[in-house]
Amino acid sequence: MIASDLDGTLLRSDSTISARSAAAVAAAERAGVPFVFVTGRPPRWMDVIAKVTGHHGVAICANGAIVYDLHTNSVVQEHTIDSATTLRLVQELRQAMPEVVFACERGLQFSHEPAFVPRVEIPNTSVGAMEELLAAPVVKLLVRHSEMTAPELFDAAKDVFTAFAGLATVTYGTSTLAGGLLEVSGPGITKAFSLERLADSHGIDREEVVAFGDMPNDLPMLAWAGTGVAVANAHPEVLAMADEVTASNDDDGVALVVERLLARA
Numbered sequence: 001m002i003a004s005d006l007d008g009t010l011l012r013s014d015s016t017i018s019a020r021s022a023a024a025v026a027a028a029e030r031a032g033v034p035f036v037f038v039t040g041r042p043p044r045w046m047d048v049i050a051k052v053t054g055h056h057g058v059a060i061c062a063n064g065a066i067v068y069d070l071h072t073n074s075v076v077q078e079h080t081i082d083s084a085t086t087l088r089l090v091q092e093l094r095q096a097m098p099e100v101v102f103a104c105e106r107g108l109q110f111s112h113e114p115a116f117v118p119r120v121e122i123p124n125t126s127v128g129a130m131e132e133l134l135a136a137p138v139v140k141l142l143v144r145h146s147e148m149t150a151p152e153l154f155d156a157a158k159d160v161f162t163a164f165a166g167l168a169t170v171t172y173g174t175s176t177l178a179g180g181l182l183e184v185s186g187p188g189i190t191k192a193f194s195l196e197r198l199a200d201s202h203g204i205d206r207e208e209v210v211a212f213g214d215m216p217n218d219l220p221m222l223a224w225a226g227t228g229v230a231v232a233n234a235h236p237e238v239l240a241m242a243d244e245v246t247a248s249n250d251d252d253g254v255a256l257v258v259e260r261l262l263a264r265a
Contacts, residue, residue, distance in 0.1 A: 001202065001209045002028055002258060003060075003195050003221065006039040006049070008214040009231050010254045022053050024255040024262075029056045031262055034202060036060060038191045038211070038221060040171070040183065042140075043068040043075055044108050044124070062105055063171050063217060064194040065139035065185045075107050079194070080137035081186045085167050087134045089184065092160050093143060100153075102130050105140040116144060141168075141184040150180030157182070171217045192220035210261065212246075212254050214238055229257055 004010045011017055028035045037049060037059040043066055046059050050070040059068040067077035086104075093100050103112035111126045111133045112118065118125070126133070145153045150172035154161070161170050169185045199209055211218075211225035214234040222228030222242060230242035231253040239245060247253035 001034045001036060001199055001204045002211075002261075003036040003038050003209060003225065004212040004254050005191075005214060005218050005221075006037055006041060008233065009212050009218075009249055010037070012250050017049065017052050018252055018255070020252045021255045024252075024258040025053045025056050027262055028258055031265060033262070033265075034058065034198075034204075036195065036198060037070075038064075038195060038213075038218075040173075040217060042066070042105050042108075042110065044110070044122075046070065047073070058198065060191060060194045060198065062140045063183060063185055064189045064191045065105075066107075067194060067198065077194075078107065078139055079186050079189050080106075080139050081141065081168060081184070083134050083137050085164070086138060086141055086184075087131065089141065089160070089164055089168060090130050090134070092163070093157060096160050097145065097153075097156060099147070100143055100145050100157075102144075103142040104130075104133055104138040105142070106136070106138045111138075112142075116142075139185065143182040143184065144179060146179050148180065150182055153180060153182055173215065173217075190220045191218060192224040195221055196224060210257070212257070214249065229254075 010021055025035045035057040040063045041061055043061045055070050057070050061068050065079045069076050090102055101116040103116045109124050110122045113130050154172055167187055169189050170182055172182045207226035209225040210227045211221050212229045213222050214231050216235055216237055228242050229244045229246055230238045232248040246257050
């Protein structure tokens with residue numbers, strides 16, 4: 001099984017997928033090797049990837065919370081957060097930092113409170129009070145502070161998240177831009193969690209899995225896989241722990257390794 005992160009890894013810096021990379025995905029599937037996209041993106045952002053790759057592969061979305069079938073464009077599995085836990089977390093974060101705003105993901109739907117303004121137009125969106133939006137379980141809670149980067153926000157909210165250890169999993173990017181997001185999933189939900197379950201369902205041992213990534217939220221997946229590969233543009237932590245370093249995302253680093261593996265098969 002081949003598993004690859006999207007942004008910064010399989011996708012180029014302009015968020016497109018090259019013809020060579022798309023061909024590598026299709027070639028793996030033709031050879032009977034499942035190709036899995038593993039991303040923090042929600043499934044509603046996967047339509048473009050599905051079209052470019054000819055609807056090949058399966059996507060693990062929302063950092064492991066959703067499994068999405070690109071062949072049928074359908075959600076096949078969800079790992080949600082308990083509603084009562086999520087609402088209590090929102091209340092405690094508000095008390096600690098009144099400036100934070102919230103949104104949430106559920107299946108193909110995005111919901112947010114009025115103060116959370118999406119940075120891009122999102123279809124199938126609902127707006128309301130978090131108490132209403134969290135009446136049913138969600139797969140991801142999004143937390144934003146307009147004046148903090150995501151690492152700063154995480155540090156500021158560390159005491160709150162420590163109190164929820166074992167009840168929720170928090171991930172974030174390392175952007176230095178203000179207005180960064182924290183992404184909160186269910187307990188133990190990571191890219192590695194869903195990839196392991198998917199591999200098991202195919203009867204594939206971890207030693208037979210090659211995984212590609214570039215950011216710290218890819219570390220559990222790269223550590224779990226038999227071979228963890230970092231692209232050359234990866235975060236220093238990822239470069240340090242990877243079993244192999246390939247070319248950058250702009251130089252088709254994933255395709256280079258996939259082509260080599262298929263040539264040996």
